[in-house]
Amino acid sequence: MRAGRLRTLDQLGDVAGTRVFLRVDFNVPLTDGSVADDSRIVAAIPTIDELRERRAALVLASHLGRPKGVPWDDLRTRVLADALTERLAGRASVLALGMPGHTETIDAVGRLGPGDVAMLENLRFDPGEEANDPRFAGRLAELADAYVNDAFGAAHRAHASVEVLPELMLASGRPAVAGRLLQKEVEVLGRLLHGPERPYVAVLGGAKVSDKLSVIDALIHRVDHVVIGGAMAFTLLAAEGASVGRSKVEDDRVEDVRGIRRTAEAEGVRIGLPIDVVAAAEPSLDVARMTVPAREIPDDLMGLDIGPATVEAFARVIADAKTVLWNGPMGVFELEPFSEGTRGIALAIASANAYSVVGGGDSIAAVRQAGLEGSFDHLSTGGGASLEFLEGRPLPGVTILED
Ligand code: ADP
Ligand code: MG
Numbered sequence: 174m175r176a177g178r179l180r181t182l183d184q185l186g187d188v189a190g191t192r193v194f195l196r197v198d199f200n201v202p203l204t205d206g207s208v209a210d211d212s213r214i215v216a217a218i219p220t221i222d223e224l225r226e227r228r229a230a231l232v233l234a235s236h237l238g239r240p241k242g243v244p245w246d247d248l249r250t251r252v253l254a255d256a257l258t259e260r261l262a263g264r265a266s267v268l269a270l271g272m273p274g275h276t277e278t279i280d281a282v283g284r285l286g287p288g289d290v291a292m293l294e295n296l297r298f299d300p301g302e303e304a305n306d307p308r309f310a311g312r313l314a315e316l317a318d319a320y321v322n323d324a325f326g327a328a329h330r331a332h333a334s335v336e337v338l339p340e341l342m343l344a345s346g347r348p349a350v351a352g353r354l355l356q357k358e359v360e361v362l363g364r365l366l367h368g369p370e371r372p373y374v375a376v377l378g379g380a381k382v383s384d385k386l387s388v389i390d391a392l393i394h395r396v397d398h399v400v401i402g403g404a405m406a407f408t409l410l411a412a413e414g415a416s417v418g419r420s421k422v423e424d425d426r427v428e429d430v431r432g433i434r435r436t437a438e439a440e441g442v443r444i445g446l447p448i449d450v451v452a453a454a455e456p457s458l459d460v461a462r463m464t465v466p467a468r469e470i471p472d473d474l475m476g477l478d479i480g481p482a483t484v485e486a487f488a489r490v491i492a493d494a495k496t497v498l499w500n501g502p503m504g505v506f507e508l509e510p511f512s513e514g515t516r517g518i519a520l521a522i523a524s525a526n527a528y529s530v531v532g533g534g535d536s537i538a539a540v541r542q543a544g545l546e547g548s549f550d551h552l553s554t555g556g557g558a559s560l561e562f563l564e565g566r567p568l569p570g571v572t573i574l575e576d
Pocket of ligand 2: 533535
């Protein structure tokens with residue numbers, strides 16, 4: 174099965190004097206009502222700048238949080254419009270709009286001129302967004318002459334602004350294409366999916382093996398070596414009869430994990446598990462810690478980070494790789510005493526002579542915390558979308574933009 178070619182801004186044609194609907198993923202973390210981290214906003218700026226230079230008027234739209242189909246004062250997008258205005262540094266001032274379908278919104282969009290930027294209210298204030306409702310999409314469609322999607326983080330959702338809206342646009346002869354961020358994500362992750370340079374090593378970690386079972390299942394057919402840290406390693410260790418103390422184990426996943434082991438053996442893929450771990454009674458800042466063998470954790474302790482011998486062993490695997498995919502921290506990296514393992518692995522990947530991609534909100538936070546974001550080839554903004562893409566699953570928001 175060969176995926177079609179993704180249409181991009183290069184196929185958009187002349188948009189001067191027209192209105193472009195731009196779906197962005199500005200679903201940023203908020204603290205006390207202001208934007209705590211604007212990386213997702215910054216990531217959309219190349220597309221915004223390019224469309225403005227091409228003299229289009231832009232109608233931006235995003236979801237923010239989980240308002241579940243009703244307006245929610247704390248989740249209004251004005252704060253996003255203001256944050257974008259700040260980042261555009263005088264190039265444009267972003268107008269905050271209301272919901273689609275309202276006369277004031279339609280009038281305000283009608284008054285936009287070339288290079289102007291406006292932002293719709295939170296798409297998820299309307300239940301039609303998550304329901305992929307064509308009537309809601311119709312109200313979005315009447316605001317624009319063309320559709321651009323730069324919201325890779327939402328591309329795995331069959332939601333109105335992601336799927337049925339571009340469908341409507343195409344059906345009425347209007348273009349629907351990918352923005353530069355979405356294009357880059359599909360190119361980079363596509364390179365991991367189709368013919369990565371080998372050895373291809375996946376470094377997996379994070380909180381729950383159940384979140385990532387389908388990813389592991391899919392990756393096992395594609396990679397040469399998987400190394401696993403984080404809490405999810407303990408379900409694998411427990412499945413082999415190791416004593417893991419009070420570490421997080423998902424008992425109901427032990428059978429799945431054994432299945433993964435069997436597949437790996439059949440495919441000749443190696444799975445590396447922790448040799449030693451940093452253990453403590455609980456994840457807290459001033460608790461007593463000890464480094465113990467990963468298969469002999471005392472009954473009253475839990476593993477909260479990979480130990481130094483494991484960092485060394487994983488680093489050796491990583492050093493031989495030509496392609497590295499990393500998802501999931503190696504320990505409770507938010508707490509300094511349990512952050513060494515994650516930092517060690519981040520450094521190992523950063524200094525490897527490999528094409529390196531990191532995905533996942535917490536993993537990217539760990540890379541930034543270590544000051545290593547410049548040493549990775551790609552920080553995927555996708556989260557769930559990146560993982561589904563790497564599993565080889567078609568994403569509704571991407572498929573609709575392919576020829
Ligand atoms: P990502 O956001 O990169 O996909 P996850 O959300 O899957 O990563 O996992 C991140 C979380 O996993 C972090 O909050 C971290 O504290 C937790 N975690 C990692 N290792 C452990 C562990 N050994 N015990 C408990 N929690 C852990
Ligand atoms: Mg996370």
